[in-house]
Amino acid sequence: MASRGPSLPRITDVAALAGVSTSTASKALNDTGQLREETRERVRRAAEQLGFTPDSRGRALSSGRSFTVGLITTDSSGRFSIPIMLGAEDTLSAGEMALVLCDTRDDPLREQHYLRSLVSRRVDGIIVTGRRTEPRAPIDVPIPVVYAFSPSTDPADISVIVDDHGGAASTVQHLLSLGRRRIAHITGPATHHSAQVRAAAAVATAGSSLVGEPMHGEWSERWGRHAVDVLLRSNPEIDAVSCGSDQIARGVCDRLRELGRSVPDDIAVTGYDNWSVMALASRPPLTTVDLELEELGRRTANLLLDAIAGSPHPGEMALPTRLVTRESTLGT
Amino acid sequence: MASRGPSLPRITDVAALAGVSTSTASKALNDTGQLREETRERVRRAAEQLGFTPDSRGRALSSGRSFTVGLITTDSSGRFSIPIMLGAEDTLSAGEMALVLCDTRDDPLREQHYLRSLVSRRVDGIIVTGRRTEPRAPIDVPIPVVYAFSPSTDPADISVIVDDHGGAASTVQHLLSLGRRRIAHITGPATHHSAQVRAAAAVATAGSSLVGEPMHGEWSERWGRHAVDVLLRSNPEIDAVSCGSDQIARGVCDRLRELGRSVPDDIAVTGYDNWSVMALASRPPLTTVDLELEELGRRTANLLLDAIAGSPHPGEMALPTRLVTRESTLGT
DNA sequence: TTCATCAAGGAAAACGTATTCTGGATTTTC
DNA sequence: GAAAATCCAGAATACGTTTTCCTTGATGAA
Numbered sequence: 001m002a003s004r005g006p007s008l009p010r011i012t013d014v015a016a017l018a019g020v021s022t023s024t025a026s027k028a029l030n031d032t033g034q035l036r037e038e039t040r041e042r043v044r045r046a047a048e049q050l051g052f053t054p055d056s057r058g059r060a061l062s063s064g065r066s067f068t069v070g071l072i073t074t075d076s077s078g079r080f081s082i083p084i085m086l087g088a089e090d091t092l093s094a095g096e097m098a099l100v101l102c103d104t105r106d107d108p109l110r111e112q113h114y115l116r117s118l119v120s121r122r123v124d125g126i127i128v129t130g131r132r133t134e135p136r137a138p139i140d141v142p143i144p145v146v147y148a149f150s151p152s153t154d155p156a157d158i159s160v161i162v163d164d165h166g167g168a169a170s171t172v173q174h175l176l177s178l179g180r181r182r183i184a185h186i187t188g189p190a191t192h193h194s195a196q197v198r199a200a201a202a203v204a205t206a207g208s209s210l211v212g213e214p215m216h217g218e219w220s221e222r223w224g225r226h227a228v229d230v231l232l233r234s235n236p237e238i239d240a241v242s243c244g245s246d247q248i249a250r251g252v253c254d255r256l257r258e259l260g261r262s263v264p265d266d267i268a269v270t271g272y273d274n275w276s277v278m279a280l281a282s283r284p285p286l287t288t289v290d291l292e293l294e295e296l297g298r299r300t301a302n303l304l305l306d307a308i309a310g311s312p313h314p315g316e317m318a319l320p321t322r323l324v325t326r327e328s329t330l331g332t
Numbered sequence: 333m334a335s336r337g338p339s340l341p342r343i344t345d346v347a348a349l350a351g352v353s354t355s356t357a358s359k360a361l362n363d364t365g366q367l368r369e370e371t372r373e374r375v376r377r378a379a380e381q382l383g384f385t386p387d388s389r390g391r392a393l394s395s396g397r398s399f400t401v402g403l404i405t406t407d408s409s410g411r412f413s414i415p416i417m418l419g420a421e422d423t424l425s426a427g428e429m430a431l432v433l434c435d436t437r438d439d440p441l442r443e444q445h446y447l448r449s450l451v452s453r454r455v456d457g458i459i460v461t462g463r464r465t466e467p468r469a470p471i472d473v474p475i476p477v478v479y480a481f482s483p484s485t486d487p488a489d490i491s492v493i494v495d496d497h498g499g500a501a502s503t504v505q506h507l508l509s510l511g512r513r514r515i516a517h518i519t520g521p522a523t524h525h526s527a528q529v530r531a532a533a534a535v536a537t538a539g540s541s542l543v544g545e546p547m548h549g550e551w552s553e554r555w556g557r558h559a560v561d562v563l564l565r566s567n568p569e570i571d572a573v574s575c576g577s578d579q580i581a582r583g584v585c586d587r588l589r590e591l592g593r594s595v596p597d598d599i600a601v602t603g604y605d606n607w608s609v610m611a612l613a614s615r616p617p618l619t620t621v622d623l624e625l626e627e628l629g630r631r632t633a634n635l636l637l638d639a640i641a642g643s644p645h646p647g648e649m650a651l652p653t654r655l656v657t658r659e660s661t662l663g664t
Numbered sequence: 665t666t667c668a669t670c671a672a673g674g675a676a677a678a679c680g681t682a683t684t685c686t687g688g689a690t691t692t693t694c
Numbered sequence: 695g696a697a698a699a700t701c702c703a704g705a706a707t708a709c710g711t712t713t714t715c716c717t718t719g720a721t722g723a724a
Contacts, residue, residue, distance in 0.1 A: 001425060008451075008474065010710060021674045028714060031682060033713090057398060058459050058710030061388045061679045068432070078414045086408055088436055093434070093446070098453065100400070100430045103418055114425070119340075120385045142340065228610045247613075277609065281553050281579075342680060352703045358682055365683085366702060390680030393709045668723080675716075685706075692699065 006025050007012075009050040016285040018046035029054070060122070068098045069304060072139070073104050074106045074150075075131035079275070080293060084129050084148050087297020090305075095305065097124070112271040115141055125304045128152075129273065130264035133164060144307035147301040149293075151316050158307060159316045160300045164194055167289040168322035171242050171270040174186040174323060178238035180268055181209045186252060187226045187244025190216040198272065206242075211235050219244070224251020232259070239267055246271035246278035246288055253328060274322075282326035292322055339599050340591050341382040344354075349379035361386070367457040392454070400430045400449040401636060402470070406464035411607070412625060415479050419629020423502060423542075428636065429517070438453055447473055449520045457636045460484075465496060465526040476639035480632040481625075490639060491648045492632045496526055499653035500533035501603040503574050506619065512572035513541045518584060521575025522548040530576050531606065538574075543567050547601045551576070556583020564591070572661075573597055578603035578610035578620055585614050585660060600661040606654075616659035624654055 015025035020043060028034030028043035033119050046052075060066045067317055069092060075081040089099045100123070102114035118126060119141055126143055130136060130150035138152040145152075151159030167328060175183055185202040188195035199214035216222035224243065228251075231238065243249035249271030263269050265283055271279055273289035279286040296319050303313055333559035347357035352375060359365030360375035360419050378384075392398045401424060405414040421431045432455070434446035450458060451473055457575040458475055462468060463483035471477060481492030507515055517573040520527035531546035544567055544584065547557035556575065560583075581603030583655075585595050595601050595616055603611055603620035611618040635645060 008454075011712095012710080023675075023713080024673055027673085030712080036672065039672080053448060055710050056453045057392045057677090059712075061393055061681090061710075062712040064391060071433075076418055078410060080338070082414060084408045084698085085433070089433060089435055096449065098449065101403075101421060102425070106373060116385060117365060117428065117430065121388045122340075132681090139694070191356070192479045233455070247609075277579075281398045343682095344680080354681080355683075355705075359703085362682080366700095368702065371703080387680050390709090391682075393680075393711090394682045587723055634714070666724085668721105670713105670719105670721075672718090672720100673716105674718095677713105677714080678712085679710105681709090683708085685704105685708100687704090688702090690699100690701070693697085 003094055004133060005304065007050045008055075011052070011054065014043060014050055016048045016199040017050060018043045035221050040199065044312075046061060052123055065124050065230040066098060066122045068121060068123045068306075069127060069301075070100050070102055070114070070123045071120075071127045071129070072102045072104060072111065072114055072118075073129045073130070074104050074111075076103055076105050077131070080131050080291075081129045083293035084169050084297035084300065086147075087294035087299075088127055088301040089297075090294070091298045091301035091305075096319070097305075098171050101246065106245060111139075115139060119143065125308045127300055127304060128304060132192070133197070134192075144304060144312065146300050146307065147166060148296060150230075156314050158303055158312060158314050160296055160303060161318050162291050162293075162296065163318040163320050164197040166318075167272065167291070167323075168198035168244075169205040170241070170290060170321065170323045171203050171287070172205040173227070174244060174325070174329065175240045175270065176206070178268060178329060180288040182235070183209050183240040184211045184231055184238050185214040185244070186193050186224060186231070186241045186248055187214055187216060188248070192219075195244050202242050207216045211238050217248075220248055221251030221254065223252075224248035226251075226257040228255040228259070234261045238276050240269060241269050243271050246273045246282070246286055247274045249328070250278050250282040251287050251290070253260065253284065253286070257283065264331050271323040274324050279324075279326070282328065284332075287323070287325045287327075290322040290324050292319060293318065339472070340387075340608075341384045343384070343386065346375060346379045346384050349382060350375045357482045365440050371372065377404065377499040381563045382411075396588050397456050398454045399428060400432060400453060400455045401457045401633075401640075402432050402434060402446070402453075402455045403461070404434045404443065404446055405452075405461045406436050406443075407461070408435055408437050408464065410461050412481060412540060412623075413461045414610055415625035416629035416632065417553050419550040419626035419631075420459055420480075420633040421629075422626070423630045423633035423637075428649035429637075443471075447471060451475065457640045459585040459632055459636060461632075464524070465529070467634040474515050474591060476636060476644065478632050478636040480628060483510060484507065487648065489645060490635055491630055491660060492635060492644055493650050494623050494625075494628065495650040496529040497533040499604065499623070499655075500530035500574070500576075500651075501537040502655045503604070503619070503621060504655065506533050506657070506661065507572045507574060507600055508538070510572075510600060510661060514543050514567070515572040515574055516543045516563055516572045517571050517576070518550040518563070518580055519546055519548060524551075527576050527582065534574050541572050549580075551579055553579050553583030553586065556585075557571050557587040558583075560587040560591070573599060573601050575601065575603050578605045578607045578614070578618055579619070581618050581660070582610050585616065585618070589615065596659070596663055600664060606656050611656075614641060614660065616664075618655070619655070619659075621659045622654040622656050624651060627651065 067229040073081040129148040147159040271286035274290035360372040368402040405413040461480040479491040603618035606622035
């Protein structure tokens with residue numbers, strides 16, 4: 001309707017310039033059909049000369065695929081879903097797939113709205129992700145779906161999650177290997193699945209080297225600082241603290257320093273998440289667990305591509321974490 | 333090709349069920365054309381019954397619009413572009429527009445790749461954003477473009493930026509209004525446009541109340557701490573520090589507290605960015621400048637929609653910031 | 665010479681929707 | 695009661711590709 005100046009060249013323009021039919025032009029540009037090499041070349045030159053870019057709307061309609069996948073996230077702040085998104089986009093864009101972003105802001109109405117929109121766009125697949133590790137209700141669409149970070153409650157769905165148990169175990173293992181035998185665990189709310197899992201892993205791995213019960217509080221520096229006060233009152237002899245997040249660990253380090261306890265000489269501290277702004281700014285920098293979320297995003301995208309291609313791999317896949325050692329356990 | 337089970341109903345199915353032609357069905361569902369209300373209703377019921385969702389690929393082809401806009405960002409980390417993205421998505425999704433995400437990772441090759449992809453998708457418009465406030469080279473596409481945060485170097489393009497000058501001025505103004513007359517400014521690298529602008533604003537606003545020259549360093553807590561040492565050595569009498577970022581301000585607060593100076597009683601401190609993880613975790617919490625990036629994203633999207641609709645508003649539009657006052661200047 | 669084979673490329677249909685055009689039926693007007 | 699206006703809905707076409715099918719001419723074999 002609104003004439004956008006001289007509209008972009010269509011394949012018929014290319015065909016006309018090359019002196020062939022549109023079907024021949026299509027075959028030439030897509031390397032299909034039976035054509036003389038000289039003809040192909042002529043068409044290619046014509047396309048080049050006109051600056052022809054195929055209209056993917058036409059292609060989508062014709063091929064039955066939209067070469068688009070939707071990403072639904074509940075995590076506006078993006079602390080976790082951003083890296084996942086970037087990883088997914090990395091993989092997808094290599095396959096000429098576009099990623100459309102939908103942030104539900106945890107509103108079921110918005111989620112419904114976005115689902116309708118994605119279905120109406122006939123996206124080839126959908127990635128669902130969130131900011132919590134709690135399993136979530138599956139979405140109901142006639143399109144392949146992969147859940148990332150927050151798995152689906154339906155085990156028949158495809159979910160990719162972080163191996164939180166292994167991650168927490170690796171920090172405690174690390175502390176044990178350094179000879180620490182009086183280890184405390186300070187983490188987030190007991191109502192959070194991730195805090196639960198990490199605490200359970202710490203308990204299981206430390207065994208008799210764990211001092212007291214895991215301490216649950218907020219995911220904040222303030223709680224880290226406060227927990228240190230409580231902890232040292234009842235257990236002044238601890239030699240390590242395994243924390244459920246980098247924020248907590250940073251608070252722990254700050255408070256220990258203020259109390260004159262040296263980290264890591266007196267007490268080693270580990271964080272969790274490898275959130276660089278916390279882990280690196282902490283004094284000292286934190287030994288922590290990297291969730292490898294970009295890799296998780298890439299794996300998610302690959303699983304989705306497989307499902308789109310017709311060979312889904314259902315089930316829950318837990319990806320390994322990576323222990324990053326820094327001064328908070330190793331000294332300088 | 334791959335039969336995705338019973339494929340989704342098309343408008344012809346709806347038409348058949350309602351006993352009308354496809355054109356009538358289309359008109360009924362879009363509230364266009366001349367139809368008896370009873371006919372419309374019958375078609376609507378048929379669509380409802382079949383769970384019909386119009387295929388936007390067909391619609392895109394037919395209407396000449398794709399109802400999609402691309403977002404190109406160079407800012408993988410997302411500290412600035414995420415809120416902008418969310419704001420834009422907010423506005424766009426209300427208009428049934430989808431947002432496809434392209435992270436160039438500052439690689440010109442990737443940028444080219446994404447531009448080709450967006451043009452081939454015939455997106456209705458493009459938003460370009462980055463992590464620095466430096467003007468950037470415009471992109472060359474036959475599609476409406478709006479630049480957000482990083483303006484285009486071409487003044488004829490549409491750019492939406494933050495009023496950094498006003499923001500920095502507002503913190504100094506605030507300090508002056510509290511009676512502070514010996515104000516220092518600690519900020520980021522002199523090579524950064526934003527540091528330059530903020531420093532210039534501080535100088536201009538503070539006038540003779542500015543102590544020494546603006547101090548340039550990294551955007552880090554470490555630099556904030558170090559700068560305090562340097563500053564107090566030469567100017568022990570200061571009563572306020574205006575910082576170029578929340579990270580720097582947090583470092584400043586930490587060091588001042590370690591040196592026994594009270595914030596804000598002895599020395600008031602202001603940050604910049606209202607990055608909650610820094611501004612709220614700081615002791616004390618920071619008075620700072622909120623960039624209102626979500627609003628910037630919304631404005632950007634609206635300008636883009638205007639441009640798509642054929643009435644662009646060229647030029648550079650600077651959006652006001654918002655001063656957020658907390659304990660670092662007001663006490664408890 | 666005749667028939668089968670094959671290479672090369674064109675014609676036509678398909679994808680799903682929106683829109684313009686057209687024609688029949690009904691109502692209005694004189 | 696005939697002509698004009700109005701209402702309603704279907705037919706046809708367009709959007710830009712891809713793909714299937716078909717035609718043509720050439721080549722080879724019998």
